[in-house]
Amino acid sequence: MLINCVAYQDGNKLSDIAIENVGDYLQHPDCFVWVALKDAEPSEMLKLQQQFDLHDLAVEDANHGHQRPKIEEYGNSLFVVVKTAEMIDGLLHVGELDVFVGKNYVLSVRNRSNQGFLGVRARCEQEPHQLRKGPAFVLYALMDAVVDRYFPVVEELEAELETIEEKIFEHGGQRLNIERLYELKREVVTMKHVVEPLMEAVGKLYGGRVPILCESTRDYFRDIGDHLHRINGLADAIRETIATAIQVNLSMVTIEENDVNKRLAAWAAIFAVATAFFGLWGMNFRYMPELNWTYGYPASIALVTGVCGYLYYRFRKSGWL
Amino acid sequence: MLINCVAYQDGNKLSDIAIENVGDYLQHPDCFVWVALKDAEPSEMLKLQQQFDLHDLAVEDANHGHQRPKIEEYGNSLFVVVKTAEMIDGLLHVGELDVFVGKNYVLSVRNRSNQGFLGVRARCEQEPHQLRKGPAFVLYALMDAVVDRYFPVVEELEAELETIEEKIFEHGGQRLNIERLYELKREVVTMKHVVEPLMEAVGKLYGGRVPILCESTRDYFRDIGDHLHRINGLADAIRETIATAIQVNLSMVTIEENDVNKRLAAWAAIFAVATAFFGLWGMNFRYMPELNWTYGYPASIALVTGVCGYLYYRFRKSGWL
Amino acid sequence: MLINCVAYQDGNKLSDIAIENVGDYLQHPDCFVWVALKDAEPSEMLKLQQQFDLHDLAVEDANHGHQRPKIEEYGNSLFVVVKTAEMIDGLLHVGELDVFVGKNYVLSVRNRSNQGFLGVRARCEQEPHQLRKGPAFVLYALMDAVVDRYFPVVEELEAELETIEEKIFEHGGQRLNIERLYELKREVVTMKHVVEPLMEAVGKLYGGRVPILCESTRDYFRDIGDHLHRINGLADAIRETIATAIQVNLSMVTIEENDVNKRLAAWAAIFAVATAFFGLWGMNFRYMPELNWTYGYPASIALVTGVCGYLYYRFRKSGWL
Amino acid sequence: MLINCVAYQDGNKLSDIAIENVGDYLQHPDCFVWVALKDAEPSEMLKLQQQFDLHDLAVEDANHGHQRPKIEEYGNSLFVVVKTAEMIDGLLHVGELDVFVGKNYVLSVRNRSNQGFLGVRARCEQEPHQLRKGPAFVLYALMDAVVDRYFPVVEELEAELETIEEKIFEHGGQRLNIERLYELKREVVTMKHVVEPLMEAVGKLYGGRVPILCESTRDYFRDIGDHLHRINGLADAIRETIATAIQVNLSMVTIEENDVNKRLAAWAAIFAVATAFFGLWGMNFRYMPELNWTYGYPASIALVTGVCGYLYYRFRKSGWL
């Protein structure tokens, strides 16, 4: 689905144009066209491929979707795949943004994502001195928007981890903790696969040999690379902490089991003592003098209560009860 | 076993030819021969080695089989080993495809695999403009077919993991879960050994110094490399998740043990209390006034029932029962 | 908030100057200006950006804060982010120091940190022969001060680890140990994210191609790099030891559970024996000769005591009690 | 101990010669000498050092033994250390083969190993066209023989792992499994230290700058390198699987413990119920009407049997018994 298709000259918007007329604008030396699509059909892609002379393999990838983040050079043009990430109702959703960048065009295709990029276009149009840098700046603006949206995701994961941490040393709830830790781990792994390949790919836009297209925006891509390093570092820290938390959770479960065992042992001992004493005086020997004492019964109860009370006190003191 | 042996000129099929006549076609400058074998005998290999002047070590490897995926240069020719993978009845089967590629020949030998590559040949023959690129394109087409078949395998492993995950937090079934996780882990390790060495090897066909043979198909091999990176990333994610799942499983087992212990403790306490009380009134003291009360017996039963009921209520509330 | 703004010539302090006059001093060839800010407002940053012609992206980073440690070149100037670390009441606090360094200026912005750098300025002013090296030396002095303050932090973490270790093999206290180990692990992870990126970044100031600004102070930055390697090594050792300690803790908990189980089993056995014997003579058979013996009762008690005593002795010897 | 010392010319054996005459043959331009020793004495080594002008450090290493696998250049000669590995009665034995290779000599010293290399010499002498390549080919032949013997070792480790795996999910035998897994792990670690350094070292004989000596046998060393990669991959897979198996084993032990606990709880409950009921009717209240019923006794037994039977049925159904 075509969202919009605009021609720019010298950093300023010329006009919305139809896909069919793109060819006219591509002739102008200081002109470039920025096309935005959403969940594009193969047929739409085919039309655009002809207009912009896109490489077969890149178009195939865009049609397939589910690519890993990457930046590929095809001659003088770039094919960029970045993953969008957002938390919806506590669940991580990953979409995809494919961008084709040439000397005088930018074609962005958004898949399976609710996040729009109209704001990016608006901001770019308000800064003609930047937009004058051409398609590479548009690519930067799009990637920057995507990467900036990673921060709230990672922060939400961090917040979730902290919520779990508060409960990890409480009694009970271990089953829930472990379920949530497992879920969180999965999301962090997903997030890592969103961030890490992109981090490596972006490195090629500011370190070593940089594609000519991006020469002038080197510092900007370094800034994105830096953001990605930061997000990656945060995700690594979360991942490492989750691993520790799972181990700790197991320890806590075992400690709690220990406590239960101790309590069980203590009560069992107290009742076993009472039962043994009661059994003692339930024996049928003929000559058991205490059975005939007037205060034998209350005395026996007092004795048993005393012994059990003493045991209770001892267990209490040693922390078993 | 020879499957077929075809000569191509300028991207078009000339004719099926006999192995013996291969030499004639190798003379033509714009001609190449594509031979396909299945579970080749050493004697067949020897004949082909003479025709194509293959290197001793490469032929020895092909005869031995069970190589790790690799791409080796012998002078101007390439020897490529890739592993085929398929899931049959939920079990991972790994086969092998050895390809010898020279300036004007492709020789592919398929071992221990049910997957044929006739489809690849058919598709190539329908695209003469591609096939004109020569043996390197055939190599690409074969490798692409092999690598594309990795995706359903990895997806089946993912599906299996998800099935296990659904059961991991249920009561019972931990023994089965752990067995299935172990089996899955083994398959992922196998898959990693199929994918990772190939990923490294393919890198040499598009990054850095590329063999002259593959110069013109660089972008195509990069595409395969990209697919392998994706599969490798998925396999890594599965592996990491399995590791966590095993840990979590242990936690769940311990948590369940804990629950059992608590229930045991609770019921033991309830019956111990009843037994102690019954023992109390089973004592033979002469002066136990309540024994002579008319309603002593029902009262005692009521008391014991009350105490046990209260305990039951308490245990219930604290989640032990 | 501006802390101070001083102009230096030939390694000696000229005078405190107003921000507005900075421009005058930047003209002098052998003069440089050192401005120190604390928790700077965006408006202050804007003023300074104009005076020193700082890069947009760097200023944006400084305004945002929460950057990862890094050293970035913008043309001939450097933008450096280092994290300050201090232990306050046993808790790790991380602040940030952003430094902009140009040919003839140093601008340092301190965020969320109680540690001042007045001492650094004082020491620099006492060594004019060093200060003569210019802004790069000031950068070195600031970074050196920050990094030197990492040592007490890491030592406090080590001390905490040793305190826990002493308790890890004691009875009881496992719950507290595991909580403290978890907390410590988090702090070490935080510390690693403070140290490691800086270590990598500083490497660029003494190894390989070094920015011209820092050419003359290469050895000094190597010294900082060396300190960071040392701190990083210590942090890695702590981290590895914590991982082992958590595993060991789990073993200790299980061992203790084992001990409790054994003790429980032993006492249960002793009382079960007594109860069984008492039950034996509580039976109502008509012909139980021992019931009519004069010393039957004391004999029975002696027997039970003897058997239980023997069991106690046996359990004692085998270490169960 | 000298095993043999033979001079070769143009790939053909000239004659067995005495160590003392080695000097004469070293003069001939197209002649080389191949000396084989076993558990050499320092005095023997000294004599050979003088004949071949070996480097002090290399001879010292050979005398010491217990080196890690390595390939060192001393001027134009090579000093190679490889580890031999064999399984004897299910135990891994590691020996050492030190090879000195020069322009016109090969000196191999075998230590602590029962494996001879006479077969290697025999095979080489049957292929004069290969042996003509000189000492480098002999080095290849020796290393190839050593590395080929790694395969059965790794396969035996794999077989042992599979044997353990079959028992890991059976009841009982966990203690034995864990002992065998531990032993296996140790052997894999040993094997890794045999293979990995050699793999790195061999890389220098076919990748990058290759010693002149080995220029012509580059492809052959790449073949050895490939075998080592394969063995290393297999060893890594075994190692990873062992790690998982140990974790799984712990889970299985805990699951089994769980089963025992459940069974214990179930039987304890059944007998506790019986005991409580019997205690009930063992009380001495005067007015307990059921005690006087004619069929009170059989009715009580029937009741208790019924209740216990019901419990048994319930436990059975829930899988506790």
Add this chain to the structure above:
Amino acid sequence: MLINCVAYQDGNKLSDIAIENVGDYLQHPDCFVWVALKDAEPSEMLKLQQQFDLHDLAVEDANHGHQRPKIEEYGNSLFVVVKTAEMIDGLLHVGELDVFVGKNYVLSVRNRSNQGFLGVRARCEQEPHQLRKGPAFVLYALMDAVVDRYFPVVEELEAELETIEEKIFEHGGQRLNIERLYELKREVVTMKHVVEPLMEAVGKLYGGRVPILCESTRDYFRDIGDHLHRINGLADAIRETIATAIQVNLSMVTIEENDVNKRLAAWAAIFAVATAFFGLWGMNFRYMPELNWTYGYPASIALVTGVCGYLYYRFRKSGWL
């Protein structure tokens, strides 16, 4: 504290000299001075710094001590820090040796170590042909002595590990095992931090660009590098084995717990059966015919003994007792 200060010419000792006269000897072109200190005071260091013109940062590091192993170039001189390691009464002690090496001087400072290096000097003086190579050879001799002393340390750690391993599968002693494993792990981590950075640093003395000073002793430093690789490999193997041993220990503890639980369950069952039967005949029903049988009592005892004996036999057979 000055140990000795000697001037050498052409590999031969000239004479012991006073620190003050060092300057005279530094003039001679083929002369070098070797000064050895122990736990040097800052004042001593200052004097030597002036004599040899040492770099501030290097002297500061030597005064501070507690550096990580490293090799730093300051102009044409080297500053080397190596850690000494020795086992004293089963505990690992780490000291430090700082060496300053210039064109015509060696200054070694030993800190917190009982190991002297007089033997090194004696051996060097006996080999004038080697000592003629100058300060670099002295550096080699010192480092070689330090590194050779690592071997017995690592071997003692290995021996300790083997001692623990023998006990790991025995009953009991798990608590002690885990304590010793933990202690051992700490020592291995310490040893790794002694060896690994040195290994990296030494690499710069024989691989890639080598400082001019060490050009002629390249092979010697490679030998040290090789020893360090060996020690590092051994330490890694110990570390990996410890990790496995801790896991295995946990399994063994759980298995033992399992055994205890089974035994507990078995005895509990036997006594519960006896108690239930005795309770049965302790009931007060009027019509319990067996109570009036003459042999009722012995028959009841026989029955209970029989049932309990049968249970004992069954438990025995199934390995619970």
